[in-house]
Amino acid sequence: MALQTFTTGQVLTAAQVSALQANDYNQTVSTKTANYVLTIADLGSRVFMNAAGATTITVNTGIFAAGDTLWLGNIGAGACVVTAGTATVSKFSTASLTLSQYQGAFLYFVSTGVAILYSDAAGASFPVTTKGDLFGYDTAAARIPVGTNNQVLTADSAQALGVKWATPSSGGGMTLISTTSFTGTVLTLSSIAGTYKELRLYIKGLYAANTNTLNVTFNGDLTNPGYASLTGSDAMNRAFSLSGSGNSSMNTWTYLNTSANSDSFLVLTIPNYSNTTTMKFMNATGAVETSSGSYTLGTWTGFWNNTSAITSIEFRGIGTFTAGSVELYGVS
């Protein structure tokens, strides 16, 4: 029911009283479907916006008097912003002037040019819009858009909302640094970054004509004596035999495949390879096919008595490498 003006001595009819009574619990709804500017005729009714897109309800000065109140609401999908036109529209500190769908507000005029909006859009409109979005906050509620697959939410004070989606560090994972085929008599893997916790090398199908041996050194060092221990059977001792008093840094000969078509797999592990305060330890395990078609298995360990970070690894043969490859991995 619109605002009524009564005069002195006027006698109210039953219909007028009934209408006034009904206005307490069943106010007239004035539905808008586009941007709207409030008028004095809206007093005593509810102004509801129903639009699919964004809209505004504008509040101007000089229309309403101090103490006037209006109910506003939004039933449309588009956000509706209660906008200060020529009037000032204030709000409770955490409230929002934006009414999302099915939110409402109570507009109270302190004076003809100043209104307070009591909104149930407390804190803000609901900012998330997309599957996986999170509710964030800086000085107001804000959307944290969902990250990409396998990212993790990471605290970051440099971000406006204090968090960000980031690809997790590769802790515990293996990074393939290089793959190299064996050719020549010496193969060097150089410029190895010191950014990993461990180096791991997969040596597959290695074959060197005539000699079937392999010697491993670090940083080209052939002078620092090392020590290697050995476990395994007699066959393994023959396959992974040691030289006891030579001057090779990793003074171990390793038998390789006995033909270019035979099968072998060796794993070399070098933990803590980039530290500059201690010696370097190396462990090797593998299976090597013999000329008779059987396999020898074994574990071999050794160390390099040098505190330098390992930046290169040399594989030294006696004959020429004619088959095989090495994959170098960094383990984080």
Place this chain on the structure above:
Amino acid sequence: MTKPMIKIHNVETDEIIEREMNAQEYAEHLQLVQEYQAQTAEAEAKSAARASALAKLAALGLTETEIAAL
């Protein structure tokens, strides 16, 4: 005389260089070859001595089980 080849894979730049060994590298290589040959000869001598000892024990009338028990 052609020296053995050396292959250097820079794993940071992925650059691969294949060239002959220089004089120092070749000297180091020859030293490794010497060590290997000495080691191989020692292993072969040891293996031959073992085979000879086993043959002599067998000639004395010891069975394979008795020899293995030694």
